[in-house]
Amino acid sequence: MRISINQQEIDVNPGETILEATRKTGINVPTLCYHEAFGGQGMCRMCMVEVKNGNTTRLVAACTYPIYEEIEVKTSTPAIEKIRRNIVTLLYRTAPKSEFMEKLYKEYNCVENQLSIDQDERCILCRLCVKACEEIGSSAISAIFRGTEKRVSTPFDEAATMCIGCGACAEVCPTDAIELSETDEERTIWNKTFAIVHCERCGQAFTTKEQLDYIVSRTGIESNVANLCEDCRKKNLAARINQFNQ
Ligand code: SF4
Numbered sequence: 001m002r003i004s005i006n007q008q009e010i011d012v013n014p015g016e017t018i019l020e021a022t023r024k025t026g027i028n029v030p031t032l033c034y035h036e037a038f039g040g041q042g043m044c045r046m047c048m049v050e051v052k053n054g055n056t057t058r059l060v061a062a063c064t065y066p067i068y069e070e071i072e073v074k075t076s077t078p079a080i081e082k083i084r085r086n087i088v089t090l091l092y093r094t095a096p097k098s099e100f101m102e103k104l105y106k107e108y109n110c111v112e113n114q115l116s117i118d119q120d121e122r123c124i125l126c127r128l129c130v131k132a133c134e135e136i137g138s139s140a141i142s143a144i145f146r147g148t149e150k151r152v153s154t155p156f157d158e159a160a161t162m163c164i165g166c167g168a169c170a171e172v173c174p175t176d177a178i179e180l181s182e183t184d185e186e187r188t189i190w191n192k193t194f195a196i197v198h199c200e201r202c203g204q205a206f207t208t209k210e211q212l213d214y215i216v217s218r219t220g221i222e223s224n225v226a227n228l229c230e231d232c233r234k235k236n237l238a239a240r241i242n243q244f245n246q
Contacts, residue, residue, distance in 0.1 A: 033126035129169035165194035
């Protein structure tokens with residue numbers, strides 16, 4: 001089916017979200033809580049766009065709006081830019097330690113800057129970290145408390161038994177709010193320190209013991225392959241295919 005985005009006609013698949021349609025067309029719609037691995041959450045509202053369907057015009061979150069009708073979309077209007085500027089102002093006040101938010105704050109020409117609750121805060125509560133942890137099956141972190149006290153943490157702020165130290169939460173965080181420190185031997189995240197496993201073949205540090213055990217239990221991967229880093233696994237597979245073909 002065909003829809004129009006910023007007066008440009010484009011083909012979309014029914015059910016595709018407006019955000020997906022804009023991304024494949026190269027039209028930029030800003031997001032904070034969206035990650036292509038998990039889809040949209042509709043939390044941050046940065047991706048608000050204007051949708052005209054017949055005689056009705058309304059603002060919707062592009063990341064969660066599925067397209068089933070021939071709509072007209074505008075991704076930038078004075079009203080939309082004002083919403084985005086307000087969101088950026090609010091989030092920068094919430095997380096003034098975040099360089100990422102500071103950059104956005106300047107990009108959007110925000111003018112208001114009142115004192116934030118915590119000057120050291122970098123988290124904007126987009127919950128991408130919580131989503132990532134759920135997707136890998138650990139659910140070790142969640143949003144705790146309410147109102148101005150709300151934040152993401154492990155249960156009782158203690159080292160979470162469910163955490164396998166994979167670092168996926170830190171990887172997806174747009175504002176670098178999750179502290180992860182690592183040496184060749186150890187990784188520390190969420191108040192828990194994990195021993196690092198080295199590849200049996202090349203010696204490269206590649207994962208935590210807990211993550212490796214988790215992968216083995218989930219996938220049933222053979223133990224002689226599990227202890228290899230990704231590069232060595234590929235080489236191992238190529239060698240086995242070669243052997244098979246001889
Ligand atoms: S490091 Fe721990 S909290 Fe973060 S995604 Fe992995 S299991 Fe979840």
